[in-house]
């Protein structure tokens with residue numbers, strides 16, 4: 001499904017914004033100013049941007065946690081400054097600086113990037129069932145990495161979505177590695193979408209470094225599921241050009257990765273640079289437009305950081321901590 005000029009500019013702008021925020025988050029954590037840890041998005045943010053950019057406000061999304069879902073949420077139009085402040089342990093954070101990165105924006109139909117990978121799958125089936133029952137054209141986007149597909153829940157979700165023809169997009173951001181485990185050590189074959197075929201779910205495989213291919217795949221999948229044709233699987237082949245996270249323990253894993261190759265990806269596989277070349281060649285944007293978009297993206301990220309810096313640090317009393325604990 002070819003993209004219009006405006007759709008290409010929207011994707012490019014959202015990717016510039018997502019990458020600027022990701023860089024800001026890395027700067028903050030490397031400076032020791034973030035509470036907890038951060039999973040860098042790096043060159044893997046085009047899929048998240050495409051997942052969010054063309055949804056209706058009432059479409060539901062469970063974003064993938066990489067880059068703490070910032071590419072997905074920014075692209076869906078959410079204001080994430082309170083979420084950024086949460087990372088920096090501020091009272092203005094969405095949980096008053098008492099939590100971590102497991103977001104939920106019920107009003108925007110965006111639900112948690114759970115700490116328990118694969119937890120989103122059954123929830124998406126339930127939401128998809130409700131959406132079909134209500135018959136209001138709402139769809140569900142279930143984002144994850146490749147790692148989740150080793151979970152039984154993912155398979156039950158594909159089975160039930162297919163059987164009941166639910167409006168669910170299985171959006172698999174396959175970067176070839178799950179924490180310390182390579183794809184080859186976890187799955188037979190190198191395509192996760194091959195698993196969907198067993199449940200008779202149609203699939204598309206795209207280059208996740210090609211922003212516009214990701215966008216076209218998103219539009220195709222949205223049209224399919226909104227049109228009542230049941231679920232669709234989209235596999236976006238991308239790259240993890242850095243360690244699993246920063247600030248956590250045991251990041252490198254037992255097998256060192258090829259640093260030279262990862263450094264090469266950071267330049268040659270940068271999706272923003274690749275998209276820029278296409279837009280300039282097709283005369284969709286001028287170099288001046290490109291620079292303006294990038295500068296605005298940097299300013300937006302800086303403003304989020306400044307908002308957090310200007311907010312009081314969370315110093316919760318024990319009583320106030322207990323007020324947020326639920327025990328059955």
Ligand SMILES: Cc1ncc(C[n+]2csc(CCOP(=O)(O)OP(=O)(O)O)c2C)c(N)n1
Pocket residue numbers: 066115116117118144145146147148175177178179240
């Ligand atoms: C059920 C469960 N098992 C293991 C973990 C530990 N864990 C956290 S992230 C991760 C890797 C996830 O890989 P993937 O889904 O491919 O995403 P990526 O980090 O590659 O973007 C693992 C194994 C977890 N959080 N939950």
